[in-house]
Amino acid sequence: MPVTMRDVARVAGVSVKTVSNVVNDFAHVSPTTRERVRAAIDELGYQMNFTARSLSLGRTGMITLAVPELRLPYFAELSDAVIDAAGAQGYTVLIEQTGGSRDRELEVLTSARRRMTDGLILSPLGLRAGDAPVLEVDFPMVLLGERALHGRVPHVAMANVDGARAATEHLLGLGRRRLALIGTFDREGVGAGALRTRGFLEALEGAGLEHDPHRTGEALAWTRATGAEAMRAVLDRGLEVDGVVALNDVLALGAMSVLHDRGLRVPDDVAVTGFDDIEEGRFTRPSLTTVDPDRELIARTAVDLLVDRLRNGPVPADQPAPEVVADCVLRVRASSTRPG
Amino acid sequence: MPVTMRDVARVAGVSVKTVSNVVNDFAHVSPTTRERVRAAIDELGYQMNFTARSLSLGRTGMITLAVPELRLPYFAELSDAVIDAAGAQGYTVLIEQTGGSRDRELEVLTSARRRMTDGLILSPLGLRAGDAPVLEVDFPMVLLGERALHGRVPHVAMANVDGARAATEHLLGLGRRRLALIGTFDREGVGAGALRTRGFLEALEGAGLEHDPHRTGEALAWTRATGAEAMRAVLDRGLEVDGVVALNDVLALGAMSVLHDRGLRVPDDVAVTGFDDIEEGRFTRPSLTTVDPDRELIARTAVDLLVDRLRNGPVPADQPAPEVVADCVLRVRASSTRPG
DNA sequence: GGCTCTCTGGTAACCGGTTACCACTCGCAC
């Protein structure tokens, strides 16, 4: 059943080299021969065996994208963008879900399955600062969304601190002074959570204010459910809240559901900001003010950096690994618009 | 740099067969030898070449999942579930985005890239009834979410008609009589849209009512934006509306944003139902009544059917292809709860 | 007309695994 290049060669009366030349559009094949080969291919219904080609070439044309969970809109939209960007470069994307757990992330880095693809784009959540050595891998890799985990790996980050500071300053500019912080939970201080928290605190500090830790709602995973829970926890402490800075959009949406249930109006009583600019936030009512990190750019940059490594080999030892930090833009929407 | 099995064999002082036996946990290797091979593997940092193994075995351990777009929550959550289900069976998932276009779907079916994986789970949107012949492929495939496109291909569908009928009857049960239908657009009558529309019409008919086509809002793609647009179109026609049956959740959410903007209260003035039970709908306010097709079950079933084909070859010609129809459950939430 | 030079295409080695087949060793029974 399986038709090979040799079969095609035999039927066309040429050698496998010639068939290969035709299939790969190489020069130096006479039009007559080319046509004969084409005809044989059609006649036999020949389709190239990608695995054999991969073995021979030493590359597969596939890359792995490892994200926490596709059901989180940010990662779904990011994966969408990565798949498109990779496709534009001729690569296909294999997706691994780590659930954000350190073990699964280490497994992605070390398991034999990794060798099914040419390179890896990893969006780590569970890796700790001390895990830098495991990132010392011998295959092309790009890190996403984190900074300073390891200096030798190219990575694409976003302006987490700036973005969160801008969101916070925006709320302060509305006259809100009792801000809750939703979603922080980062003992290591290396993740996006820690950076966004820092931006939040810097903004308060800049306004001469101090953050009351009782207005912090922790959330280990960043989902609507944990955002709701964190918001509930803060409100249950009985403190007044007139603004919410959520560390990402789904947390913000979860928080808004609780505010609604408690009879607090957004933005009249409580103004809310998120982070990520997921599509959902443009259609909730009120729509969600958020920080837009330009996912398309991040995805394209990550793919380009990886493809660069794939084509040109590892970063020379005397050069720093590329680090791109995407700018963030505050998108003000109804959840933080002064009523009236 | 690349360490091969031969290298390990040389260092361990055994043959490649023995190394292979150890790596694959085959029997008949003495503990001493096994230990020696293990030591050599560690010493050299050997990692198996997956491509070579795939070529040799004739299978890759990967399957392709082709969905319209990951940025649509339904497909993100579905992909999440498929990846997990495939992982449980030892398979890794390669994702292709078709954008719902017929051309891209045909490409997925025919391109050489398809041969990078062992099988395909296709969630078609653009394929037409007349495309049945192209589904006559010689590799394992499972169709998702559609019915009756082709009798020889195993497929997993959901009870589209029943689900839509249940949602519609629910609104009728609330006394709503001026129902808008949001999202229909299916000239061929084969897609989920046509089936859900039929369920809607059947429910109306069952109640002795007739649907006013002016209360239909068309949407080619099913997104929040097109849902909003369709809702706007219906309202702009000036007809009174006291209920909305949206063909899926994002359409419903888009519609709800417009209802809100027009000062119509949900559910007081207009009750709304969706379809899919995406997580988002549980956290909007009001939360969204929807039809839950049990995505996990669908994903698991699709993977199991595909793996069955992978292991046991094609469906015998004298047997019908398996067809599984997942039941739908109506999840009543605040968007359609009688006020009070 | 003979001789390069270029173009075309054949041969065979190689990528790195798997595995059919076979040979050897060793233990045990007679």
Add this chain to the structure above:
DNA sequence: GTGCGAGTGGTAACCGGTTACCAGAGAGCC
């Protein structure tokens, strides 16, 4: 001590491409 069988592991072919190297043919030039 010899024979036999089970257990262990070696050899080499094979999966289906790519490609280095080479040979032959045809064209152009003197």
